[in-house]
Amino acid sequence: MSRTLSAAIIQQAWSGDAASMFAATQAAIRAAAAQGARLVLLQELHRGPYFCQVQDPQLHDLAEPIPGPSTTALGALAAELGVVIVASLFEARGPGISANTAAVLDADGRLAGIYRKMHIPQDPGFEEKFYFTPGDLGFQPIDTAVGRLGVLVCWDQWYPEAARLMALAGAEILCYPTAIGWNPDDDADEKARQLEAWVTVQRGHAVANGLSVLVANRVGHEADPSARSPGIAFWGNSFACGPQGEFLARADQQGETTLMVTLDLSRNAEVRRIWPFFRDRRIDAYGDLLQRWQGGRLLKRTP
Amino acid sequence: MSRTLSAAIIQQAWSGDAASMFAATQAAIRAAAAQGARLVLLQELHRGPYFCQVQDPQLHDLAEPIPGPSTTALGALAAELGVVIVASLFEARGPGISANTAAVLDADGRLAGIYRKMHIPQDPGFEEKFYFTPGDLGFQPIDTAVGRLGVLVCWDQWYPEAARLMALAGAEILCYPTAIGWNPDDDADEKARQLEAWVTVQRGHAVANGLSVLVANRVGHEADPSARSPGIAFWGNSFACGPQGEFLARADQQGETTLMVTLDLSRNAEVRRIWPFFRDRRIDAYGDLLQRWQGGRLLKRTP
Numbered sequence: 001m002s003r004t005l006s007a008a009i010i011q012q013a014w015s016g017d018a019a020s021m022f023a024a025t026q027a028a029i030r031a032a033a034a035q036g037a038r039l040v041l042l043q044e045l046h047r048g049p050y051f052c053q054v055q056d057p058q059l060h061d062l063a064e065p066i067p068g069p070s071t072t073a074l075g076a077l078a079a080e081l082g083v084v085i086v087a088s089l090f091e092a093r094g095p096g097i098s099a100n101t102a103a104v105l106d107a108d109g110r111l112a113g114i115y116r117k118m119h120i121p122q123d124p125g126f127e128e129k130f131y132f133t134p135g136d137l138g139f140q141p142i143d144t145a146v147g148r149l150g151v152l153v154c155w156d157q158w159y160p161e162a163a164r165l166m167a168l169a170g171a172e173i174l175c176y177p178t179a180i181g182w183n184p185d186d187d188a189d190e191k192a193r194q195l196e197a198w199v200t201v202q203r204g205h206a207v208a209n210g211l212s213v214l215v216a217n218r219v220g221h222e223a224d225p226s227a228r229s230p231g232i233a234f235w236g237n238s239f240a241c242g243p244q245g246e247f248l249a250r251a252d253q254q255g256e257t258t259l260m261v262t263l264d265l266s267r268n269a270e271v272r273r274i275w276p277f278f279r280d281r282r283i284d285a286y287g288d289l290l291q292r293w294q295g296g297r298l299l300k301r302t303p
Numbered sequence: 304m305s306r307t308l309s310a311a312i313i314q315q316a317w318s319g320d321a322a323s324m325f326a327a328t329q330a331a332i333r334a335a336a337a338q339g340a341r342l343v344l345l346q347e348l349h350r351g352p353y354f355c356q357v358q359d360p361q362l363h364d365l366a367e368p369i370p371g372p373s374t375t376a377l378g379a380l381a382a383e384l385g386v387v388i389v390a391s392l393f394e395a396r397g398p399g400i401s402a403n404t405a406a407v408l409d410a411d412g413r414l415a416g417i418y419r420k421m422h423i424p425q426d427p428g429f430e431e432k433f434y435f436t437p438g439d440l441g442f443q444p445i446d447t448a449v450g451r452l453g454v455l456v457c458w459d460q461w462y463p464e465a466a467r468l469m470a471l472a473g474a475e476i477l478c479y480p481t482a483i484g485w486n487p488d489d490d491a492d493e494k495a496r497q498l499e500a501w502v503t504v505q506r507g508h509a510v511a512n513g514l515s516v517l518v519a520n521r522v523g524h525e526a527d528p529s530a531r532s533p534g535i536a537f538w539g540n541s542f543a544c545g546p547q548g549e550f551l552a553r554a555d556q557q558g559e560t561t562l563m564v565t566l567d568l569s570r571n572a573e574v575r576r577i578w579p580f581f582r583d584r585r586i587d588a589y590g591d592l593l594q595r596w597q598g599g600r601l602l603k604r605t606p
Contacts, residue, residue, distance in 0.1 A: 118585045118588060119583045119584075119585060120583065121583065123577070123579075134585070138588050139588065139591075155583070158510070158511060158578065158580050159511070159580065159584065159585075160463030160464075160466075160467060160507070160511050161463075161467070161584065161585070161589050161592060162585075163463075164463060164464070164592060165588075165589070165591055165592060168591060168592075168594060168596060168597050168598065169591070169597045169598065170597065170598030193547040193548075193549050194547065196547075196548065196549065197510045197547040197548045197549075200503055200506045200507055200510055200548045201507045201510040201511055201548070203503045203507070204463070204503055204504045204506070204507020204508070204510070204511070205507070207461070207500045207503055207504040207507075208461060208462070208463050208504055208507070244496040244497065244499075244500040245496075245499065245500045245503045245504070246496050246499065246500075274426070275461065276426075277461050277462065278595075278596060280422045280423065280424065280458070281422075281462065281464065281595065282421045282422060282437070282462075282464070282465075283592075283593050283594065283595055285421060285441050285442065285468075286464050286468070286592055286593055287593065288442075288468055288471060288472070289464060289467060289468065289471075289586075289589055289592050289593075290586050290589055290590065290592075290593075291471060291586065292581075292584065292586055293471060293581060294471050294472045294473065295471065295472065295473030
């Protein structure tokens with residue numbers, strides 16, 4: 001018996017001001033719901049610009065509590081439309097303690113749960129370790145009216161551990177709000193490799209775990225406020241894939257779009273029966289996954 | 304400073320008898336070495352047919368000790384040609400205790416090490432749990448004249464844990480001898496999804512771990528000895544990819560071939576510097592990876 005779910009992935013460009021950006025987001029959610037979406041995934045830090053290009057202590061002013069203004073507004077919209085919304089926010093936890101947090105508003109408007117980004121990047125243009133206290137809630141999926149969601153955020157997408165832990169805890173869909181793009185100075189080959197790597201590793205999570213993956217990425221160029229770099233060309237390419245990694249929908253890098261996709265959640269179980277990877281995990285031999293690095297150890301020569 | 308390595312991936316069809324098969328394998332190794340290969344990867348259980356389509360206790364007669372006849376012959380060839388050979392063998396360990404084992408012959412002919420397949424499949428046509436005692440050596444790479452090899456076998460390829468553990472232990476290249484194919488009765492769409500899933504998940508390991516991946520698969524149809532199924536159409540498609548998952552070479556499903564590929568091992572470090580995933584692993588929060596399944600647990604609702 002199939003169990004389908006209509007989902008929407010909203011890919012946006014930064015509008016230049018917070019009010020028009022949030023209005024556009026809400027309008028896109030309404031439009032998606034009108035087309036039948038029951039789950040809506042928003043991109044990373046959708047309320048504003050990707051502000052992490054520079055390190056500026058004043059930017060903690062952008063953070064807000066959760067629950068707070070965004071979850072109140074989005075919760076009301078979720079209840080009105082009867083949709084589940086995955087919203088990525090800059091969470092104010094305390095003085096100098098902010099987090100990159102995804103809030104899930106259930107279809108009745110309540111805050112179903114939050115996920116605080118566990119893996120925090122830090123590289124030129126993505127100065128996230130400066131802003132974001134690492135997540136402290138672990139890899140815990142969130143139950144909603146449309147199913148159990150494994151919400152992860154951006155840099156998490158490179159970590160098979162994160163996907164696996166969500167799947168082991170019963171996640172049926174992985175949802176990745178994302179903000180990733182090119183350094184405009186990189187050559188075309190490097191850009192192509194980076195984009196393809198990003199798509200591939202996430203499709204790989206779908207395959208390894210027998211579940212669907214939804215990814216919402218920002219699109220469009222955002223300037224470096226310090227003008228010391230060419231900024232970031234967010235590469236869009238939001239996509240959805242099924243439990244064999246098969247594409248269900250994919251955006252391009254050209255502009256804003258809402259991807260509408262129908263997931264067949266009953267496929268998860270079908271695929272896991274023909275490829276029962278969970279059955280055969282060697283949990284007796286995975287202990288070293290909890291180690292940082294062992295590359296320098298002396299290897300035994302066997303036999 | 305780049306550090307390149309010429310590698311060969313040998314994709315073969317079962318010849319119908321062990322003597323001609325091994326002769327063809329040795330000829331292919333010689334030809335690859337003549338073209339400059341210093342590392343040669345052979346497909347899973349290359350000495351014979353893929354015998355696991357049926358469960359027959361007598362087939363343990365096919366197993367041989369390691370060291371044994373195959374490692375002696377291949378070791379001599381490795382030394383003569385100055386190549387490292389990764390050979391997948393059916394290992395006789397004791398009465399009723401056999402293993403699916405990859406032996407690595409170093410460029411001086413010595414047995415550099417072995418890996419015993421850790422994840423053992425069992426499904427119609429792939430009756431491996433009947434034959435193969437699960438590996439007991441863990442995920443330990445093998446040092447050779449051409450670098451530290453993370454040798455894994457077939458079903459292991461679906462497990463991000465296996466790839467990660469090899470990478471954490473310093474593997475520079477993942478090598479997968481493989482025997483995977485289609486059920487000829489499946490429809491074209493399902494076949495396409497399976498092949499693409501298999502390629503994708505392994506490219507994903509390359510991306511997640513910043514290393515090259517080499518895969519040697521069987522090709523061609525092998526009949527079911529019991530005639531109760533249409534047999535297996537091994538899908539070939541052996542391939543090599545670099546540390547961003549980029550294809551370096553790829554075979555088709557049409558027939559036997561030797562893929563020659565030049566790996567730039569210095570790319571591993573370059574890629575890991577721009578995408579330092581190992582730096583940010585949340586080893587404090589990965590403990591549940593050692594659990595079998597938690598899908599039924601009661602979730603806390605946060606906050």
